[in-house]
Amino acid sequence: MHFVFKYLKPYYAHMAVAWSLMLIELAVELLLPFFLGKMIDDGIVAHNLHTVVMWGLIMMGLALLAFLAGVTNSFYSSHVTFRFGYDVRKKLFEKVQAFSFKNLNEYPTSTLITRFTNDVRQIQNGIFMGLRIMIRAPLLVAGGVMMAFVENWRIAMIFLILVPLLVGFLFWVLKKARHLFELVQDRLDQVNRVMQENLSGIRLIKAFLRSRFERGRFKQANHELMQYTKTSLRFIETSMPVLLLVMNMSLLFIIWYGNIEISNNRATVGEVVAIVNYALRVSMAIGMFGFLSMAFARMTASAHRLEKVMNAEIDLLESEQANAHHTITAGKVEFHDVSFRYPDSKEKILSNITFTAKPKEKIAIIGATGSGKTTLFQLIPRLYDVSGGKIRIDGVDVRDMKLDLLRKKIGYVPQDPLLFTGSIFENIAWGKNDATRGEIIQAAKDAQIHDTIAGLPEGYETMIGQKGVNLSGGQKQRMSIARALVRKPKILMLDDSTSALDLKTETKLLQAIQKYDCTILMVTQKITTAMTADRIILMDEGRLIAAGTHKQLLATSSLYQKIVQSQYGKEENDEHQEYLS
Structure with a gap:
């Protein structure tokens, strides 16, 4: 709960006002049975109409005061609740924006959406109840018991046995419920994940006639959410009849024992009526604990889930040596013995990559699927950090540059626009x-x-x-x-981003971008596109196999010859070989 209090800190003054107004409501609620007892003993029993009217007017005035305090309390409680939600969502969004790709892999989109919406809402509900009734309920129990002792300590002794027993029972319910509602939120994540995947891929699902299969996936996730929700709510709701049974039995005992005390002149009718009223209020307050414990359990479960995201360690940060004067001016890119493996993975994706892209040079990167081309691109703007070696831009290690200055001069077109x-x-x-x-x-x-x-x-x-x-x-x-x-970037990176263009449009585009004052790196599967580059880098299984012009690679690289042959056929490849000889 430290997480919740951290974001409530700016609103402590508003919370203090809300709680002060709640205490006024509480005081009125505790005084009304006392004054009712006085009106019965001094007015009704004594047949004194003036006393009845006096106490009646006092009670009406107090009820009006409690009404005004309650309305104002709701205003302040709502203000704190909505401001808290705004602040948490803002900070949560900022945190996610700072996430590295590793962090995003740990928290899928669906689970982040659940935290932004459902989890924040559960905490807001808990805060509103905390300011409105959650603290009032235990204070009403304690105050009701004390006022009962003020009226008649003999009859009130029943509370000393009853209340501790019920409070202990409720604490056990609360502890158990928190774990159950964490499981409910996890299942809600799964439902959101299936929904997100289906909405994103609905065209593919229809094209492959997989609607029935996807309905089955959703049905299973939805069924699990229903089962866990049902189990949690049943557990909470089962506690309510237990509480009400015990409290109703206690009321009957108070009335029975109160009658005996009146017969023995050790209690008055007004005292017994007042104690019965206090018992009803204590009963309602304890009965409310079931509802409040459910809300509090959901609140703590959601707070724990949000806290995990907020406290997630971001592995990709700016170095303390990052210099604000280091910016990209020429666009020279150097890879020095670069290796990379994804976080928590032992398999190398890139191994010992070394090459230099000169300013304004156009370099094409070609290779089979899974050869590490896109990963190589992601290392330049530091979407990931290298596992070994160095990447320098204009002679400066990218890890020694401010992230905003580094990325501001890079134009990146991803594989999937x-x-x-x-x-x-x-x-x-x-x-x-x-x-x-x-x-x-x-x-x-x-x-x-x-x-x-x-x-x-x-x-x-x-x-x-x-x-x-x-x-x-x-x-x-x-x-x-x-x-x-x-x-107007200094480094333009095109990650297979002309694959859907016809040859004529692609040619015009590549000619147009030549006038830009930038180094061009482009991943491509097309030989025709690669041929327009100053140099071609050939990659295979995370390694740089060969580098050179189209003619040089066609003459020296058997792998490149196979790629050309696969796209142009054997005759075209033989023509290239004959031309080179």
């Missing part, structure tokens, strides 16, 4: 906050997407669906390239 819900203009401008309309249009022209945009009814203001669902693969790729170009 991602567009956001919004207009085309906003999606391209996403690459540069202060981009002018002219810059955006020029980037779109160079990316060979301007004519397509201009042909749309709303042009650059055309809205894009989630993830660019209303665009073709080639349109999404060119839009992503425009977003990278508008940055």
Whole structure:
């Protein structure tokens, strides 16, 4: 619960006001039975109408005071609750934004969404109840018992046996319920994960006729959530009848014993009525514990889940030696004996990679699927850190550069282009906050997407669906390239991002980006694309096998010859060999 109190600290003053108002409500609730007893003994039994009216007016005034205190308490409680939710979601989002890829692998998207929504809401419910009734309930129990002793200590002795027994029982219920509700939240994560995967891949599911299979997956996850929720709620609800049975038996005993005390002149009718009222209030407060314990159990379970995310150790941080003056000016990229393995994995993805990309040089990286091309790209902007060796940009180790200065000068187009819900203009401008309309249009022209945009009814203001669902693969790729170009990067990285383009469009695009003052690194599977590069780097199983121009590799590398042959056929390959000889 330290996590919760940390984010409540700015609102301690508001909480103090809420609790003060709650204490006014509590005081009124404890005084009303006492005054009722006085009205019965001094007014009704004594046939004194003036006393009845006096105590009645006092009780009505106190009830009005309690009403006003309760309304104001709800206002302050709501303020604290909603501000807490706002602050936690803000900090949680900032934390996730700072996550490395390793952290994101530990916390899938679905479980993070559950924490942002359901877990935060459970804590908010607990805080509101804590300010409104959660603390009031135990104080009402303690105050009711004390006031009962003030009225008649003999009859009130029953509370000394009853209350500790029930409170101990409730603490056991609370401890057990917390574990059960943690399991419920885990199952909710699974339901969200299945839903997210299905909504993202609904077209593929329909194309492969896998709807029945996916319904089965969802049914199983949903069934598990239902079973664990049912078990948790049944456990909590079972405690309520036990509490009510014991308290009702206690009420009957108080009335029976009170009658004996009245007959023996050791108690008055007003005292017995007052104690019965206190017993009812204590009964309701303890009965409320069942509901409160369920809310508190959910709150603590959710707080524990959020705390794990907030306290997650981020393995990729800026070095203390990071220099704000180190920025990318020329775009020279050097790999020195670079090796890499993913966190918590023993298998090397890259081994002893060494090469240099000179400023304004265009280098194509080619190789079989799984050869480490995309991983190599991810090391340059420090999305991962190398396991061995060094990567230098303009002579400076990337680990000694400020992350924002490093990434600000890099234009990265991923293998799977991602567009956001919004207009085309906003999606391209996403690459540069202060981009002018002219810059955006020029980037779109160079990316060979301007004519397509201009042909749309709303042009650059055309809205894009989630993830660019209303665009073709080639349109999404060119839009992503425009977003990278508008940055005017010093290093442009294209990760197989022209795969959906026809040869003519791709040629125009590659010619257009040549005018940019940047080093170009492009992963590709097309020999035609690789041939336009100044140099080609050939990779296989995480190793750099060969490097050179298309002609040099065709003459010296058997692997490259096989790749060319697979794309052009044996005759074309023989023509290349004959030309080189």
